[in-house]
Amino acid sequence: MNVELSRRGFLKVGGAGVAATSLGAMGFSEAEAAVAAHVRPLKLANTTETRNTCPYCSVACGVILYAKGDVRKGERAEIIHVEGDADHPTNLGTLCPKGAALKDFIQAPTRLQHPMWRKPGSDRFERISWDQALDRIARLMKEDRDANFVAKNEAGVPVNRWTTTGFLAASATTNETAWATFKVVKALGIVGFDNQARV
Known part of the structure; x- marks a missing residue:
C-alpha cells in the first residue's frame, strides 16, 4: 500500500x-x-528520610539518605538508598561518582565508627569512648601549648604563636561552623591550620 x-x-x-x-x-x-x-508501591515509601552533607570533599553537597528502620523507635536503621538533595543550594540534586556511591561507604565493613587508640609500644588499636578520646586530646594540647607557646619574638614584639601543633578541619561543613572553627584555632595561637579540601 x-x-x-x-x-x-x-x-x-x-x-x-x-x-x-x-x-x-x-x-x-x-x-x-x-x-x-496498578502501579506497585514505591521502594522508598516505608523509609525514613534524612538530609545530610556528603563527607567526601569541600563542596559539601546535600544528600538525602533513605533508611529502613527508625532509630528514634529503637530500631536498627539500614541505609538502602542515597540521592542528591534537589533543594540544596550547592549541588541542586546532583552528585559526583563518589557521592553517588555513598551507600557503599556507609556500609563498608572497614569503616571506622568509634575512636581508636594505639598505646605506645602496642601493635594494635583499642576502642575507647568519645569522652576518653576528647579528654586525652585536650590534655595533650594543653601540655604542648604550655610548653611551646611563643608570646613574644626575639625583638620583644607580641606574636602569640603556637607552632608545635597543627589543626586539620573538616571541609564538609557549613560556613558558620568553618568560621567558628577558624576563630577557635586562631584564638589558641595555632599557626598550622588547613582544611581537608580534596576537590
Whole structure:
C-alpha cells in the first residue's frame, strides 16, 4: 500500500499525536488512570528520610539518605538508598561518582565508627569512648601549648604563636561552623591550620 503524505499533512499528524500524548500525560485519558491504579508501591515509601552533607570533599553537597528502620523507635536503621538533595543550594540534586556511591561507604565493613587508640609500644588499636578520646586530646594540647607557646619574638614584639601543633578541619561543613572553627584555632595561637579540601 502506497501512502503519500505531504509535509503539511505530516506536521498535522505529528501535532495531533503530541497533543494526544500531552493530554494523556496530564491525566485526561482513561487508559492513563487504569495504568496508574496498578502501579506497585514505591521502594522508598516505608523509609525514613534524612538530609545530610556528603563527607567526601569541600563542596559539601546535600544528600538525602533513605533508611529502613527508625532509630528514634529503637530500631536498627539500614541505609538502602542515597540521592542528591534537589533543594540544596550547592549541588541542586546532583552528585559526583563518589557521592553517588555513598551507600557503599556507609556500609563498608572497614569503616571506622568509634575512636581508636594505639598505646605506645602496642601493635594494635583499642576502642575507647568519645569522652576518653576528647579528654586525652585536650590534655595533650594543653601540655604542648604550655610548653611551646611563643608570646613574644626575639625583638620583644607580641606574636602569640603556637607552632608545635597543627589543626586539620573538616571541609564538609557549613560556613558558620568553618568560621567558628577558624576563630577557635586562631584564638589558641595555632599557626598550622588547613582544611581537608580534596576537590
